Amino acid sequence: MPELPELEAVRIRFGPRLSGRRIESVQVNPRKGFLLRSPLPQFNAELAGRRFTEVWRRGKHLIFNLQAGDSDTGYLAINPMLGGRFQIASSSAKRQAATIFSLLLDGDEDLRYLDVRDMGRVYWVRDLNAEVPAWPELGPEADSLPEHGLEWFRKRLRRYRAAMKDVLRDQSFLAGIGNAYSDEILFEAHVLPLRRRASLSPADEETLFQAIPGVLSRATEAILANPNYEESKQDRSFMAVHGKGGQDCPRCGHRISQIGSDREPMNFCRGCQG
Ligand SMILES: [Zn+2]
Structure with missing residues (x-):
């Protein structure tokens, strides 16, 4: 997708x-x-x-x-x-x-x-x-966080109560993130996808605030840097955990977990996300 x-x-x-x-x-x-x-x-x-x-x-x-x-x-x-x-x-x-x-x-x-x-x-x-x-109902663009700032992000985030995977995919929270990049962002932020929003510490919120635009802009760059990238095929081999269930975590070597189908997997690492 x-x-x-x-x-x-x-x-x-x-x-x-x-x-x-x-x-x-x-x-x-x-x-x-x-x-x-x-x-x-x-x-x-x-x-x-x-x-x-x-x-x-x-x-x-x-x-x-x-x-x-x-x-x-x-x-x-x-x-x-x-x-x-x-x-x-x-x-x-x-x-x-x-x-x-x-x-x-x-x-x-x-x-x-x-x-x-x-x-x-x-x-x-x-x-x-x-x-x-x-x-x-679309929320602000997910890549616009640096313009809004950390305090704005904390306030916005605290309106939501669901698991972080669902909060990130909620288009009224931030627009543009779906199943694949929510996995990548949560991996980058060391946060497990099923963690409830209320369990995040202020330090977690700040890590997430950095991870969202960082993961998205690096992915855009990776796609644009690939001369063989075909829009019609959507190569995602550059991803860290999404679609990589069963492989070794690139950060800690633990086996990457998968919940859900191969078509719509949720991937994360129990070794280094908490
Ligand atoms: Zn790991």
């Missing part, structure tokens, strides 16, 4: 390649049109002819601003959920079966959205707040 770092990497890589380009036509996979949260005729008719003006991210959504004329901006907002991936491909390259839609651009390239799990959510809207579910 793409989280903040994967979507940041897409934004940084795709933004400059898309900026100013015109959508010549739209092709929706006839078997996958049900993933679009706006009526198909409207999606096809309204996107064609628009230009990309901005690519940005909010939580686990990637948003493409698409402009027609001088003042009509619409938003293509995509939450890829578990299996959504983005791809810029030559228009002549064969479309994979998981392709949901292709936007054919000037210059013979396509922006393609693929979804191997058919769970992603695609919205074509004029008003994100009003038309994308739960948008108004």
